[in-house]
Amino acid sequence: MKLPDDVRDRIRDLLWERANDLGWSGLPDAERSRCYEHWTRESAIGGTLGHYMDPRKVRVYIKDSLLKPYERARVSDSEQDILTVLDVDPTLEVVHRYIKPHGLHFISGQVVAWGKSRDWKLLLMALYERTALSSGASPFGAVLLESGNTADDSRRTLVRGAAMRLGLKRVEWID
Numbered sequence: 001m002k003l004p005d006d007v008r009d010r011i012r013d014l015l016w017e018r019a020n021d022l023g024w025s026g027l028p029d030a031e032r033s034r035c036y037e038h039w040t041r042e043s044a045i046g047g048t049l050g051h052y053m054d055p056r057k058v059r060v061y062i063k064d065s066l067l068k069p070y071e072r073a074r075v076s077d078s079e080q081d082i083l084t085v086l087d088v089d090p091t092l093e094v095v096h097r098y099i100k101p102h103g104l105h106f107i108s109g110q111v112v113a114w115g116k117s118r119d120w121k122l123l124l125m126a127l128y129e130r131t132a133l134s135s136g137a138s139p140f141g142a143v144l145l146e147s148g149n150t151a152d153d154s155r156r157t158l159v160r161g162a163a164m165r166l167g168l169k170r171v172e173w174i175d
Contacts, residue, residue: 110140141170
């Protein structure tokens with residue numbers, strides 16, 4: 001049986017509201033796991049979804065189909081802040097937009113990426129790959145949205161060192 005759009009939208013809206021209230025982006029994995037378990041067992045969420053799918057698949061559906069888009073939307077919403085932090089002219093023409101991780105390739109050749117600090121290795125390697133495979137592209141900057149993994153100076157020094165070795169001009173954080 002297919003999940004009706006109105007049911008999906010109602011549950012998504014409820015979960016996104018709760019995620020906002022919980023400060024989802026900053027929650028540790030163990031706390032997120034507890035939330036998934038609670039929502040899976042809750043009749044208004046897991047119980048409703050269980051009417052339309054195998055109840056054993058409800059938790060994965062909540063995580064992958066309802067909350068991953070929440071995270072992507074939150075990270076996408078920060079694009080203007082990213083450009084400001086990197087001092088990039090927001091009127092520059094974008095020739096390519098990336099997701100997973102988020103990024104922009106400008107007509108000037110500059111490539112930027114942003115995401116959670118917990119994914120710093122992925123961000124730096126994505127910038128490296130995106131510029132290595134594109135003639136005239138340069139890895140300009142990465143912005144890490146602090147999620148608790150690089151809050152101390154020693155971790156930030158490590159990240160900056162890796163970025164420098166990969167040719168990035170700037171690495172910034174939004175705490």
